[in-house]
Amino acid sequence: MFTTLRRTFLAAAIAATASRPAAAQERFITVASTTSTEQSGLFGHILPIFTRETGIAVRVIALGTGQALDVGRRGDADVVFVHDRAAEERFVAEGFGGPRRHVMYNDFVITGPAADPARIAGLRDTNQALRRIAEARAPFISRGDRSGTHAAELRLWQMAGVDPTTGRGQWYREVGQGMGPALNTAAAQGAYILTDRGTWLSFRNRQDQRILVEGDTRLFNQYGVMLVNPQRHPHVKAADGQRFIDWIVSPAGQAAIADYKINGEQLFFPNATQPEPTS
C-alpha cells in the first residue's frame, strides 16, 4: 500500500519537474557547509567568482558542522566545508572523505549585554571570563547543536576548568539552534554567548549586545574543506568537487576570501598555505 502510494507520488512529482530541462542539465556540485560561511555572506561573494571561472554552479546546504559532516557521511554532498578540526579529522580517519585542507580562519568572540553583570568586558583571557560568568551565574546561551561553534565553546569551558552543565536549565541555556537564532535569544535574554565574528558582523538584531572578550589565541577558528570519498559514494562528483577544493586553496580563491569585507572589516583570513597558529 505505502510503496504504491510512494511510487505514485514519485512518478507524478518527477513528471512535474521534468519540464525544466535547463536546471536538470546544469553542471553543479553540492557543498555541505556551516551557517557562518553562508549567513556571513562569504559564499555570496566568492561562489559567483568560482562559477564564472569554471562553469560549475555550487549548491550550498548551510548546517551546523556536526550535521554538515553527517550529510557528507550519508553521501548527500560532494564537498564538506566546516570548522571543527577534531570532528573533521575523525571524518577523514573513518574514511568518509579527505584529505582535509586548511582554507581560512577567523575568530570567535564572547558577546554580552552592555550591563555586563559578570564584569568581563575587556578581558583577553577566556578562562577568566568564563569563570566569572559561571561565578556570577549570569545567563549564557549555548548553541547545544553539535556545531563547530558548540564544540569550540565546550573546549573553552573545559580549558577554564568549569562544568557549565551544573547550571543547565538555569543560567546555562542550550538552545539547540543555529548561530543566528542563538544570537537572537541572547539579545532577548541579555545573556552572554560565544559567536564567530563573521556571523556577529552580519547579524542585525543586536539590541544591546556587544563584543566583550576577543583576541585570546584560544578563540582561533579554523575552517577546513574535504571531498566526500567517491569510493564510498560512487555518485560523488569527484572531479568537479576537487576542482572547487583546488580553487579555494589557490591564490585566486584565497584572494577572493580575503577580499570579502563588511563595513571595511575583513571577515575571514585565508591560510591554505600557512601552518595553523598554535593555540
Place this chain on the structure above:
Amino acid sequence: MNDLGSAFSTALGLVATADPAVAQIVLLSLRVSLTAVAVAALVGLPLGALLAVARFPGRGGVIVVLNALMGLPPVVAGLLIYLLLSRSGPLGSLGLLFTPTAMVIAQAVLITPILAALTRGVLEGLWEEYAEQLRSFGAGPWRAVPTLLWDGRFMLLTVLLAGFGRAAAEVGAVMVVGGNIEGFTRVMTTAIALETSKGDLPLALALGMVLMAIVVTVNALAQGLRDTAARWAG
C-alpha cells in the same frame, strides 16, 4: 512597533520593485506547493470519496489514522522523506534529495491525509443524500466515487485550498529535504527562517507579509472561480 512599520514598508518595497530574487522565491513556492496539492489530490480525493461510500472492516481504523495524520509534524514528514531519498537510503539512486522534487514529495505526503480526511467529511453528507438514488441506478461504491467527486467539486475546492494553505505555510519539511539552497530550493518559508536567523527581522516579516498576500490572492481567485462556476452550473 518600529520594526513592524519598517517591515511593512520593506514588504511594499519588495512588491513594488518586483525584486527578482524574491520573485524567484515566490514562484518556486507556488510551483512546489501547487504541484504538491495536485499530486496529493490524485490520491487524497479518491481515497476520501471511497471512505465516504464504502463500508469495510477496519474502515473506522483507517479514518482514525487519517485524522491523526492530519497533525503529522512537517519536520517528521521531512525526515522520513529525507531518509528515503538520501544517497544512503532506499531511493538514494534517484538523486532527488535537495531538489524541488523532494520538496513536492514531502509536502504531498504531508497534505494527502488532510485532503483525504476532509474529502471524506464533505462527501459523506452528499452520499447520505444521494445513496438511495445512486443505488437505484445499480451503482456500487466504485461507480459512486467519480459521481460524488464531480457533484461535490465546489465544496472540494475548499478542501484543496486547505491543503494548499498547509503546504505553503510549512517550513519544517522543505527545509530538511530541500536544504534551502539559494536560487534552487529556497522558498518563502525557508527564506523567512533564514532572515530570522540573520537577525533581519523586518525583512523576515516583510517576506511573511508577501507570503500572506499570495495565499490571500490564491484563495480569492479560487473563491471567484467557485462563484462563477456555481452560477454557470446554476
